[in-house]
Amino acid sequence: MSDHSVTKARSTENYVGAFGAIMSMAGMAIGLGNVWRFPYMVGANGGAAFVLAYLVCVFLVVIPMAIIEAGYGKGIGKGLMEAYEAALHNKFLSKIIGGVCAFIYYSMNFYFIPIMATCFYFIYVCATGMWNQVPAAEIYDLGQANHALMVGLVLINVLVIGVIVYRGVDNGIEAASKVMVPMMFVFFIIMIIFAAVSIQGIGKGYDFYMHPDFSVWKHPSLWVAAMGQALFSVGVGPGCVLIYGSHLKKGDDVSLSLTAVCLLDTSIAVIAGMAMIPACVAMGLETDSGARLIFLILPALFQQLPMGRILGILCFTAIWFAAVTSAVAQTEIPTVTYMHGFNKSRHSVAIILTVVNFIMAAIAVYSEAFLNFWSDFSGNYGFIITAGVGAIVYGYIFGANKIMDDFVNPTSDVKLGKWFSTYVKCIVIPILVIIMINSLFPFLG
Amino acid sequence: MMGSTLITLVIVSVVLFGSTIWCVKEVLKNQPKHDALNAKLEAEEHN
Numbered sequence: 001m002s003d004h005s006v007t008k009a010r011s012t013e014n015y016v017g018a019f020g021a022i023m024s025m026a027g028m029a030i031g032l033g034n035v036w037r038f039p040y041m042v043g044a045n046g047g048a049a050f051v052l053a054y055l056v057c058v059f060l061v062v063i064p065m066a067i068i069e070a071g072y073g074k075g076i077g078k079g080l081m082e083a084y085e086a087a088l089h090n091k092f093l094s095k096i097i098g099g100v101c102a103f104i105y106y107s108m109n110f111y112f113i114p115i116m117a118t119c120f121y122f123i124y125v126c127a128t129g130m131w132n133q134v135p136a137a138e139i140y141d142l143g144q145a146n147h148a149l150m151v152g153l154v155l156i157n158v159l160v161i162g163v164i165v166y167r168g169v170d171n172g173i174e175a176a177s178k179v180m181v182p183m184m185f186v187f188f189i190i191m192i193i194f195a196a197v198s199i200q201g202i203g204k205g206y207d208f209y210m211h212p213d214f215s216v217w218k219h220p221s222l223w224v225a226a227m228g229q230a231l232f233s234v235g236v237g238p239g240c241v242l243i244y245g246s247h248l249k250k251g252d253d254v255s256l257s258l259t260a261v262c263l264l265d266t267s268i269a270v271i272a273g274m275a276m277i278p279a280c281v282a283m284g285l286e287t288d289s290g291a292r293l294i295f296l297i298l299p300a301l302f303q304q305l306p307m308g309r310i311l312g313i314l315c316f317t318a319i320w321f322a323a324v325t326s327a328v329a330q331t332e333i334p335t336v337t338y339m340h341g342f343n344k345s346r347h348s349v350a351i352i353l354t355v356v357n358f359i360m361a362a363i364a365v366y367s368e369a370f371l372n373f374w375s376d377f378s379g380n381y382g383f384i385i386t387a388g389v390g391a392i393v394y395g396y397i398f399g400a401n402k403i404m405d406d407f408v409n410p411t412s413d414v415k416l417g418k419w420f421s422t423y424v425k426c427i428v429i430p431i432l433v434i435i436m437i438n439s440l441f442p443f444l445g
Numbered sequence: 446m447m448g449s450t451l452i453t454l455v456i457v458s459v460v461l462f463g464s465t466i467w468c469v470k471e472v473l474k475n476q477p478k479h480d481a482l483n484a485k486l487e488a489e490e491h492n
Binding site for chain 1: 447449450453454456457460461462464465468469471472473475476479482483485486
């Protein structure tokens, strides 16, 4: 293996085992997009035909890019500032780019944590069967109007995220992910089984969700949508895969592990859809994208189902787990970047970021304009720009071939030939950049 | 439920969930090999 200078003085924070590493990286990738956006897109874009198109995108573009990014992270073994410095050889510029990229990723928490708080509120709604006193459609507004309650829930969520990040990689992120990620699968599978045996006309729902309409494959817009969703879902480019890859040990596998992570991300999305969409369709509820499905339609569904309160608790807990592991990732990226970049301890950086998380998320509870600003700034523009910059810097400037030769192939279970780095540079990164530009300025239809 | 939906459900389940389980199983199976490699690399670094 190469003794390239960047691999010296690596971080000593590593995953304890392969299972924990996969669960941690899967937790980072699995987020609310898997639970609410993907199922809607499947139903609206040709059912199983969309799932298969999505899988093609995952195998052809997302997995190769994830392998490159995680491999680079494993080689660097530190934060984004060091990652950019290894490629750009300019300390000042790298500190700025790495610091800004970490902040942009972190700032997603400012609008994300209030959504987590709402999710938490709905666990309480299901536990108490609030729909017996308040119409299901009004429960969401009732919660949002109670600012003191939402700020309290924001505080609980911020503390959960803060404690996990504060405790570090093995005792915090890995320990939490090893519980939360498998539990998401278990909870959604219980819902699928229950819906399959107890809801009359569930077959109609499966037809809506999974009926294959392969005629959609001839529409370029379907491939653009599938590719965009696949890239955003795993989150390749901006540095999250890199940071989670940096916690791998020098001799750990990259290629097969990252393939498993991307497939787990897709699997949970398909399973979440199977748990929710067919049931909604069978009960005559309109399925829709975004928060409407989760916070307005699901309570109405659970109100009508036998054992709806228990199923509701399972469902919103699974969704909350997905949100927690993503919010942890959004705090872990700046924690690792700033602790290495400014030579601070994990504990001090985690405490500062937790305090800022609380202040910003609490403001977002009171101001919708503030929430929308951060949603646009980081969730839309920031993510896209940093993903494009990251992919170009890792793939072209540092070099995909160098990453494969020095950090991935020597220790991976599946060795990828020279063709792989050429493929990443000529096909994968251009596609990623085109899709990202199209997200900012739609031109592909 | 339509037959084509059922067939697709089976195909998606086998392809997606099967390949996911296979990948995770392979990574876990190879862990002892990587543990040994990590121990060797660490020993080399200390020397």
